[in-house]
Each structure stands twice: as structure tokens, then as C-alpha cells.
Amino acid sequence: MGVTNPSTQCPACLGDDFRSLFRIEAGELPGYPEDAAVYACDDCAHEWDTQHLSYVQHSEVSPAWVDALGDLYATVYAEPPYCEGPDEVRGFRAGLPEEATRPGFALITAHDGDTLVGAAYGWTMERGRWWKRADRQPPADVLDADKLAVLEWLVRPAHRRRGVGAELLRRLLDGRPEPYATLASNPESAARDIYERAGWVQVGESETPWGAHMHLLVLRLGR
Structure with missing residues (x-):
């Protein structure tokens, strides 16, 4: 039909x-x-x-995806405690193509029918590297290992509390070769408590270029 x-x-x-x-x-x-x-x-x-949530894995980002993910980023980060505006959104759009060329890049997107409702992506932070502006180095076993750096975890407000975010992270972390994952989380965000309940451990603090305070978290991945 x-x-x-x-x-x-x-x-x-x-x-x-x-x-x-x-x-x-x-x-x-x-x-x-x-x-x-x-x-x-x-x-x-x-x-x-058109009536089911679906998930798609990507290993690269086209200009069309930069636009779509930029719109999603703008929606999510307009909320408190982030309250980000056009300058931060432009920075995200400008930086995403370069991030997509980094070793180990992976992007998972979530769709409700034909609508983009969530995304999570990251790349390999190679051994010896750590977050810029960190107040201290992580434990030696973390610093000396490759790590999956989770850069963004985005879910539209209307699709939260439906398991979308958990499934995005599960798919992003599943099967990774790195022994650890790491991310930076705003301590005032709802996501911060979610990470703690999921076993992420704080190992430091940092600030974004625009001055937002962040907690640096690490999760040991299954081998």
C-alpha cells in the first residue's frame, strides 16, 4: 500500500x-x-x-549532519544550567567536522520516526592525553591508557525519561577497545546524578572556555 x-x-x-x-x-x-x-x-x-524509536551508528559527519546536530545542540543547551546561546552553538558547529576526523570517532543518533531526538558521540583520547584546563591529572592507570572521550550526550526534552539517553550511551560504549571512558559534566545538571548512579567516578575538575565549571568523570569499560 x-x-x-x-x-x-x-x-x-x-x-x-x-x-x-x-x-x-x-x-x-x-x-x-x-x-x-x-x-x-x-x-x-x-x-x-514512523512510529518507533530507532538508532543509527555513524563513523563520519556530513554537512547535513552538522546542521541537524547543531539544531539539537541548540535546543538542549538553551536550558539551564547551561543557558548557552548563538556563540556557543556556532562554536559547536564549527568544531564538529574536525572532531569527526579524530581516531575512534563514533556517533549514535536516535530517531522517533523521521525526527532526530537524541545523539551521543566521542573519539579516542590517546594515552598520555587528558582534558584541557583540568585541575589535576587522573590516576596513572587512566592517564596511561587510551580512553573514549564522550563529547556530547543530547536528548530532546520531550523524549527524556524514556530510556533514549541510556540506550545512546550503551550503544556508544559497547564494544569499544579502550579500557576507560571519560567525560566532562556540569555539576548542576541532571545528567551529573545519572552518571554517578551509572558508576562514573569523578577524578578532577575543569572549566569550559566560557567559564562553566565541570566535573571530569571516568568509567571503567568491560573488556
Whole structure:
């Protein structure tokens, strides 16, 4: 059965060359709601439906993804305690293409139908390296090892408390070769408590270029 194409783009490649496959009818596919429309991208062969959360892994970032992730960043970081504005968003957009070329880069995006609702990405912080502006070095076993530096973890407000953030981090951390992951978290944010409950340990403090105080956290990854 033909259906109308969604108004945005393929969740995997942001291409607009896709086609409708079918509309799910009652009882047709177990686990799918009635009236979900399923699409396939002719550019990258990704398939998605309009009524389920889906997750896509990326190893590079196109200009279209810089724009989409910049919009998501602006939405999330406009909230307190961050209260970031256009200057910080421009900085994020400008820096993302270079970050995507770093060794070990990985990006996970979450989609509700054809809408981008969350993202998490990071790259390998090589042994001997640590966060700029840190007040101290981490324990020697952390400093002397490669680490997955988690740079951003973003979820739209309307999709929080639905497991989206947890699934993004799980997929980003799963199977990484580094023995540790590390990130910087604003101590006044709700995310800070989430990290602590998940086993992240504070090993230092730092500041962002615009003066925000941050806690530096480390998590031992399974081998």
C-alpha cells in the first residue's frame, strides 16, 4: 500500500531519495503498531518506520549532519544550567567536522520516526592525553591508557525519561577497545546524578572556555 513520504530525511544519511515500502495493518507484523509507515532509503538502504524509536551508528559527519546536530545542540543547551546561546552553538558547529576526523570517532543518533531526538558521540583520547584546563591529572592507570572521550550526550526534552539517553550511551560504549571512558559534566545538571548512579567516578575538575565549571568523570569499560 502506498503512503506519503515523510517531510524530512533519511535518519541514517539525511538523504531525500527514499521510497515508501508499506503501511502496517493490524496484526500484520508483531511488535509494530497499526498504521506505522515503513520507508527505505535508496541512497544507503536504511529502513525505518514512523512510529518507533530507532538508532543509527555513524563513523563520519556530513554537512547535513552538522546542521541537524547543531539544531539539537541548540535546543538542549538553551536550558539551564547551561543557558548557552548563538556563540556557543556556532562554536559547536564549527568544531564538529574536525572532531569527526579524530581516531575512534563514533556517533549514535536516535530517531522517533523521521525526527532526530537524541545523539551521543566521542573519539579516542590517546594515552598520555587528558582534558584541557583540568585541575589535576587522573590516576596513572587512566592517564596511561587510551580512553573514549564522550563529547556530547543530547536528548530532546520531550523524549527524556524514556530510556533514549541510556540506550545512546550503551550503544556508544559497547564494544569499544579502550579500557576507560571519560567525560566532562556540569555539576548542576541532571545528567551529573545519572552518571554517578551509572558508576562514573569523578577524578578532577575543569572549566569550559566560557567559564562553566565541570566535573571530569571516568568509567571503567568491560573488556
